[in-house]
Amino acid sequence: MAFTTLITADELREHGADAVVVDCGFDLADPGAGERDWAAAHLPGAFYLHLERDLSGPKTGRNGRHPLPAREAFAATLGRLGIGAQTQVVAYDRQGGPYAARLWWILRWMGHEAAAVLDGGLQAWQAAGGPVDAELPAARHAPPYPSRASLAPTLETDALAAQLGRVPLVDARAAERFRGEVEPLDPVAGHIPGALHRFFKDNLGPDGRFKPAATLRAEFEALLGREAASATVHQCGSGVTACHNLLAMEHAGLPGSRLYPGSWSEWCADPTRPVARG
Numbered sequence: 001m002a003f004t005t006l007i008t009a010d011e012l013r014e015h016g017a018d019a020v021v022v023d024c025g026f027d028l029a030d031p032g033a034g035e036r037d038w039a040a041a042h043l044p045g046a047f048y049l050h051l052e053r054d055l056s057g058p059k060t061g062r063n064g065r066h067p068l069p070a071r072e073a074f075a076a077t078l079g080r081l082g083i084g085a086q087t088q089v090v091a092y093d094r095q096g097g098p099y100a101a102r103l104w105w106i107l108r109w110m111g112h113e114a115a116a117v118l119d120g121g122l123q124a125w126q127a128a129g130g131p132v133d134a135e136l137p138a139a140r141h142a143p144p145y146p147s148r149a150s151l152a153p154t155l156e157t158d159a160l161a162a163q164l165g166r167v168p169l170v171d172a173r174a175a176e177r178f179r180g181e182v183e184p185l186d187p188v189a190g191h192i193p194g195a196l197h198r199f200f201k202d203n204l205g206p207d208g209r210f211k212p213a214a215t216l217r218a219e220f221e222a223l224l225g226r227e228a229a230s231a232t233v234h235q236c237g238s239g240v241t242a243c244h245n246l247l248a249m250e251h252a253g254l255p256g257s258r259l260y261p262g263s264w265s266e267w268c269a270d271p272t273r274p275v276a277r278g
Contacts, residue, residue, distance in 0.1 A: 003116035005104075005251040006210055007090055009128035012118060019088040020081055021046040024055070024099040025122075028185065037094060041132040043125060046092075047081050051240065055102050062269050064262035065185065065238035074110060075144035082140030085112070085148065092118035092125070096204055098241040105243035105259065111148025117247060120209040152246075153258040155233050157267065160260055164274075165194045168228045172200040172236040172245045173264070180277035185237055188268035190275040192235065196223055200236070200244035216252035230256030235263040 023046045025034035038048040056066040091100035100117045107115035183189035236242040239261040
């Protein structure tokens, strides 16, 4: 049985004996916090991947705050974790799933289908009676992940600019950032003209788990219309929390959406690009 979107704590305990589990916890305000949290307590055997060191590539000042890693570099990273073409991978974090969703999406971008996010993260695991420990796993030194066709389409800046207003575009940032009232991370406040808003945390219920698939489907169809899912492009500040919306749509049976990896941080790096507020 392969899990390809979400996996519950009970499902992981029952079916996850051979899974590679990865802690992706992160804090944008304190980039070392997630790794410290992992070192103190994590799911048994869980590796750690750092958003900026492992799940992003080099920044140029024009390609956003969290550009995608080079495929070859990430293939080597997966090899160090012992992840091959048939490995079930389970990602989790402590922040509601955005960083775990980033790993889920990058794995799909690499052509890996058997990737899932632990629904509810570490909190749900512990609430279900799952153990944690502080033992750090040893690298496995497997071969680099094989080259495979991507399962996760993207849209780059020039292509998005050429289709602006004609392609459904969804921004996953908090509402006040979308409206341009505040901007704690990027030099320009506002959003890409024509973008719709869907805060990634709206995918979660009060318990921190994803809403039922039928609920998510109804909410995204109300936002986008029934026929627009496969044409939709997702973005956020830097291509991270947008993956949460991509995961939610995939889990809801609305596949095919694309990611704009550079997102707002890349868009606003060029002062000639238009900005909307409000």
